[in-house]
Amino acid sequence: MNFAEWAPAYEAILADFEYDRTGDEAARDELARLVSDFDVSRLDATGETVAVVGAAPRLVDDLDVAADADRVFAASTAADVLREHSIDVDVHVTDLDKNPETSRALTREGTPVAAHAHGDNRGLVAEWLPEFDDAHVLGTTQARPVDGVHDFGGFTDGDRAAFLADHVGAASLVFAGWDFADAPSEAKRHKLQWAARLLSWLERRRGETYGVLDGYRDTAWLDALG
Ligand SMILES: Nc1ncnc2c1ncn2[C@@H]1O[C@H](COP(=O)(O)OP(=O)(O)OP(=O)(O)O)[C@@H](O)[C@H]1O
Numbered sequence: 001m002n003f004a005e006w007a008p009a010y011e012a013i014l015a016d017f018e019y020d021r022t023g024d025e026a027a028r029d030e031l032a033r034l035v036s037d038f039d040v041s042r043l044d045a046t047g048e049t050v051a052v053v054g055a056a057p058r059l060v061d062d063l064d065v066a067a068d069a070d071r072v073f074a075a076s077t078a079a080d081v082l083r084e085h086s087i088d089v090d091v092h093v094t095d096l097d098k099n100p101e102t103s104r105a106l107t108r109e110g111t112p113v114a115a116h117a118h119g120d121n122r123g124l125v126a127e128w129l130p131e132f133d134d135a136h137v138l139g140t141t142q143a144r145p146v147d148g149v150h151d152f153g154g155f156t157d158g159d160r161a162a163f164l165a166d167h168v169g170a171a172s173l174v175f176a177g178w179d180f181a182d183a184p185s186e187a188k189r190h191k192l193q194w195a196a197r198l199l200s201w202l203e204r205r206r207g208e209t210y211g212v213l214d215g216y217r218d219t220a221w222l223d224a225l226g
């Protein structure tokens, strides 16, 4: 997905959460100063099944889905659960707010980390990026991309992992550790509502059906965008 396609969804998210676009852009620019360009073809998943792994408590019951996939794209703390169960992560997708130590360890082991900058994690970007092995960092933004900082679409760590998998050519997406009924707080529920909306969009674009969306599928917002 390119930024022109993503922009209407981004605008809707900015409005709904009352986020400040200039904050996202400042964070993006900060990240751009801290990363080198990453060769995204390293993540090529053409023809492969990618497990998009979220951090819902049910992940421990879904580990076989990740273990059986060709590739594993892990969001935030899902990476820790996978590693505890000896399942290799192909990329860690994170906005650094939960387990930056894991991201640091992964980059130092040579595993790519898709590190996301937004208006509410600038401090984390400044604190943690210098700690990472820059050779294995893919910088991302939800704002307009700039040199070295990409925007493949997506909002929460988990749905950004799905949009990344789409971008790198995944033949099919499977989901582990997703549960839209199990949000630990109202703030998280609101973010997961957007994750469901964005995955509904991706599902439609890709002509797939994601069982995790049953009961939560929402494309009405797309029609409202016009
Ligand atoms: N029930 C759930 N609770 C939490 N995350 C979930 C759930 N179901 C799916 N997810 C996905 O798992 C991802 C990782 O969850 P985690 O709670 O570790 O992340 P987070 O760092 O708080 O995420 P974010 O910053 O994107 O909100 C979320 O970004 C979300 O996309």
Ligand SMILES: Nc1nc2c(c(=O)[nH]1)N=C(CO)CN2
Pocket: 019, 020, 023, 024, 095, 118, 119, 120, 142, 155, 156, 157, 191
């Ligand atoms: N500005 C802003 N952007 C975000 C935020 C957030 O809290 N603020 N949280 C996200 C996923 O948790 C993704 N994007």
